[in-house]
Structure formats: structure tokens, C-alpha cells
Amino acid sequence: MNPLLLTDGYKVDHRRQYPDGTTLVYSNWTPRKSRIEGLDEVVFFGLQYFIKKYIIHDFEQYFFKQPKEEVVKKYARRINNYLGENQVGTKHIEDLHDLGYIPMVFKALPEGASVLLRVPMFTMYNTIPEFFWLTNYFETLLSAVIWLPCNSATIAREYRKVLDKYADQTSSVPEFVDWQAHDFSMRGMGGIEAALTSASGHLLSFTGSDTIPAIDFLEEYYNTNSDEELVAGSVAATEHSVMCMGTTEGEYETFKRLITEVYPKGIVSIVSDTWDLWKVLTDYLPRLREDIVSREGKVVIRPDSGNPVDIICGNPNGKTEQERKGVIELLWDVFGGTTNAKGFKELVPQIGAIYGDSITVARATLICERLKEKGFASTNIVLGIGSFTYQYNTRDTFGFAMKATYGEVNGEGRAIFKDPITDDGTKKSAKGLMKIDLIDGKYHLTDNVSWEEEKQGELKEVFRDGKLLVDQSLSEIRTRVKSEINVEA
DSSP: OOGGGSSOGGGTTHHHHSOTTEEEEEEEEEEOOOOSTTOOEEEOOOHHHHIIIIIIIIHIIIIITSOHHHHHHHHHHHHHHHHOSOSOOSHHHHHHHHHOSOOEEEEEOOTTOEEETTSOSEEEEESSGGGTTHHHHTHHHHHHHHHHHHHHHHHHHHHHHHHHHHHHHHOSOGGGHHHHEEEOOGGGSSSHHHHHHHHHHHTTTOSBBSOTHHHHHHHHHSOOOTTTSOOOBOOEEOOHHHHHHTOSTTHHHHHHHIIIIIOSBSOEEEEOOSSOHHHIIIIIHHHTHHHHHTSBSOEEEEOOSSOHHHHHHOOTTOSSHHHHHHHHHHHHHHHOEEEOTTSOEEEOTTEEEEEOSSOOHHHHHHHHHHHHHTTBOGGGEEEEEOHHHHTSOOGGGTTEEEEEEEEEETTEEEEOOOOOTTSOSTTOOOOSEEEEEEETTEEEEEEEEOHHHHTSSSOEEEEETTEEOOOOOHHHHHHHHHHHHHHHO
């Protein structure tokens, strides 16, 4: 599809609505508000993908390389069918096609940076006067693509903070946190692009993911190579259809066959609540104990229903002893382990557990706290992070918006802003040109600056006139995310 049609309908005629003599429109992308209590910084991620995929690749393949007459004819047909015969015109489309590239500048903070609310992550403006209309024409496409990877990268960082904190307090293997939050979200996301950008945001803080194509995504757009760097990994795992096919009567035999024949070594995760989780933990596993502890590798027990906090840590009000103990204590009863130097119990390395249903940051925190109270290291459990975390968010979770704050008309600069009298302050925009300074490790905005001041500060040109100027790697972005977590800790 011609990427100029990837927009809201009201955008197509804004060109004629700007004042006569308009030659420049300057806009910014900013998280304005947090709907997550206590979270006032958002991770910036996704612009490099947007530029490579849409501004460079798609415009080249589906616009500039297509015959001009065909592009213009299709554009006119779509707009006229949509709006009726109107005066939108096509000459501006023809002129852009003749130019052969997108005449824009993007200036951005580094991807992976944590950005305070109301501080712009990037700015953009046109470089050729007649194409002033392009800047905000991109608002819809930019917004649709970029808010989700920023959201997911931010929420993943919150999980990382929680898991790092408890591993530091209770575990002898804090490095295991890399694997402790495992992305299960692909099937629940709003389409494949959403799944890929969200999963890639998760992988800025962790290495566990079941979203295979996120690896290709990061290789394609973020300069990594899975032959040389661990981008993402997972393990062999069953699902309910596998367990059901073995029948209720044959469930023990299914466990034994998986552990001793199909996977005699390595890690295997076995969904364990198809029927009776407590029977698995107190009947099957004791019978399979010697097979498991003599294996080279780990058997991971996966409950998949119920309240995750109570299932993992035990429900003090449970009706049975098994319910009161929970998965980790029951595994300890069967397999034992060691008490580490911090005074917390760690299961033998051949057994573990993962829970991947309806996990949230709050539940992850409660699970770690309850395990700590019971004397268990937080790293005894892996958490599967699904669409319950990553899909239950919107652009409004962090109030993302792209707004114009400066323009030039007949050679004269105009600092513009919005400040609705009926608003609570969320929609009040900055004004004029932007300068971002890094002060004590935090990004701060100064607005309404001169062009000379705008050229200073932390916003750096990453794209100009069809060319990518900065090409960041997954490795450096991960390092940036991790360093900022450490600073906050």
C-alpha cells in the first residue's frame, strides 16, 4: 500500500488548511501522563524500526519506485471514493514522488532511554518549504506504530526492577533474572506487528521469549545477530493437548516418557494442571524423583490456572495441606535443595516451576514477597508474561501524543501551543522549539528556544532527507536500559 494512505482521513487536506505561506511545521512525540501509579518515566523504543520500515523501505518500494501516474491515479481514486469529489488535489503527491525521498528531519533521544513524563522523546520537521504538510501527516502512522513498543519496554523494565530487587535480597543467582520473565504474549496481541514490537520491547530487559519472529525483527531493524548474541531463547514445553492425548489414566506415564525418553536431558517444561496439579506434585513427582535428580537438565512444572500467588506460594486459607503449601514448598518437600548464603532455600537445579497465566507487575511483586516470607529465593519461579500484561494497555496508558509546537509562515517563526480550558493539564502542550538537557541523569525540557539553542542538547539527528544517520544496536539499547535500572536501584 502507498504509505501516504496509512493515515486518518482528516489528515489528507490539512495542507490547504494551514495559513497561506506556511513553510515549516515542527512537532514532537511526548508521553504526557502515566496511568500506572508511581511510574513517571517511560522507555523510548521503536523509532528506528519506524524509520527503517516505513520512511525508508515502504516509501521506496511502494511509492517512489512505483510509476508516478499509477501512484497518483490510485491516490486520487481512494481519496475521491472516500471524501467525494473534493479539492484535496494530487500535485503535492506528484511533487513528492518527483523529489524521490522524504524531506524530513527526525531528532531523537537514544533508544532505551528512560524519559520523564512531558519530555519529548523525538522531534521532527520538514526540510523543504513546500512539504510542510508532511510533518503532521505522519502523526497517525507514527502513533499507531510507536506507542506500543514504548509501553511494553517500560512495563518490562518494571518487571525487571521487581525481580532484580528480590533476587538481590534472596538469591545466589541474580543473573537468572534474565530468564525469569518469559514472554508468552504473541497469541494475545493485536496483530503480528503489535506482537513483534511488544516482544522486542520485552527483550530489552529479558532474554526469555516464545515470540520467535521477534528475533528476526531485532536482527532486521536493530543490528543484532543471533549467531553471535543471545537475542531470545526458550525451552521445550508441552501444552494441554499433549497431556490430554495421554489420557487421565496415562498421565503419570506421559510425565515419565517425557522426562526419560523424549527429553532425557536438557530443560523441559510440562504443563501440570490439566487435571490435578496436587496429584502431580505429591504422587507423580515423588515416584519420578530419582529419574529427575539424575537427569542432566531441569524439569519445569507449569501450573496454568487459579490465583497465581496462592498456587505458587500457598494459600493460608486453603482447604488442603497442598493448597496451603503451594507449588514451591511442595517441590521442596520432594526434592529439597540448599540454603544459600543469604539464608533462603533454593531447589535442586534439576527441578523448577513456571507460572504463565494472568501475571501482572503487582502479582509478580506479591509472589516474590510471599516466597521471601516463607524463606524461599525468588528465583525458584519463572513468570510467564502474556497479553494480560502487554495487551491491556493503550496509547493513553502514558498519554502519548504528537503535537506541533512551532511553525514558520512567510519566513516568520510562530511558537504555537494548545492549552484547553476544559482539560486537567494533560493536553497542555509545550511551546516552540525544543531543547532537551541531561541533568543528574534525567532528561529535562526547555521549550520555546531559538534555533541556535535547538541545535544543542540531547536530541540528535537520526534521520535527514531519506537517510538514516544513527543506527543503534540491540546490545547498546539493552545496556542503556540495564544501566538506568541500576541507577534507580
